[in-house]
Amino acid sequence: MNDTWSTVGDVMTHAVVAVGRDADFREIADTLQQWQVSAVPVLTGDGRVIGVVSEADLLTAQDREPETYQGMTAGGMMTAPAVTVHPDSPIAEAGRSMARMHLKRLPVVDAEDCLVGIVSRGDLLKVHLREDKELAGQVRFELIAALHPADASGLDVQAEDGRITLSGTLPDTATAALLEHLVKGVPGVVDAEVRLGVPA
Structure with missing residues (x-):
């Protein structure tokens, strides 16, 4: 995966299969099988996402309504509201x-x-959900590459749930702003807090 990709919009698939709220059980099942997906968004007529219907939803309907499930529609079986994400959300x-x-x-x-696209677990998780220890190590590597080794040695990097805390001292305030930008650009970093002092 390209390390310059930083938002969902950079990696999402634009062509998405979806169903309307009136799609029946058979239509949804056929769609899932044809496109080899386990769930599809449910849309209103103007393209807004109002829910998601999955294989699990179909099986639940079949189990709860064994006599009438074939006539059930996406609107009655879907999980709502849908968990969605915006294109500019960090990966x-x-x-x-x-x-x-x-x-x-x-x-x-x-x-x-x-609906403007769909993003899968495979698009995101392998590269960008690193363990905090690994993420902190990557940030340290990037800092050493960007700074003079003597300056980098005075910095402390801590990671928790993808959020980086950078502390220590630097020669000037301009460098601190640049480092914050650099840290936030490391794949896997959700946010960064910079607590860098400048010698008097």
């Missing part, structure tokens, strides 16, 4: 949401909740 943040919610993919929506 690592989206990946952590997926992991926390045990989801395989997230619909990507614009400011009006209209």
Whole structure:
């Protein structure tokens, strides 16, 4: 994966299969099988995401309504509201949401909740959900590459849940601002707090 990619919009798939709220059980099952996906977004007529219907939702409907499940629609079986993400969301943040919610993919929506793409767990997790120890090590490597070794040796890097805390002393305030930008650009960093002092 390209290390310059930093947002969901950089890695999402734009072509997305979806169903309307009136799609019936058979149509949804056929769609999932045809496209080899485990869930699809459910859309209103104007393209807004109102839910997600999954294989698990179909099986639950079949179990609860054995006589009538074939006539059930996406609107009645879907999980709502859908867990969605915006194109400008950081990749690592989206990946952590997926992991926390045990989801395989997230619909990507614009400011009006209209579907613009989909991002899968495979797009995000392998590279960008590093252990904190590994992430802190990568940040240290980037700092050493950007600074004089003597300056880098005075910095302390701590990582917790993808959030980096950078502390220590630097020659000037301009360098501190540049380092904050550098740290936030490391794949896997959700946010960065810079607590850098400048010698009097």
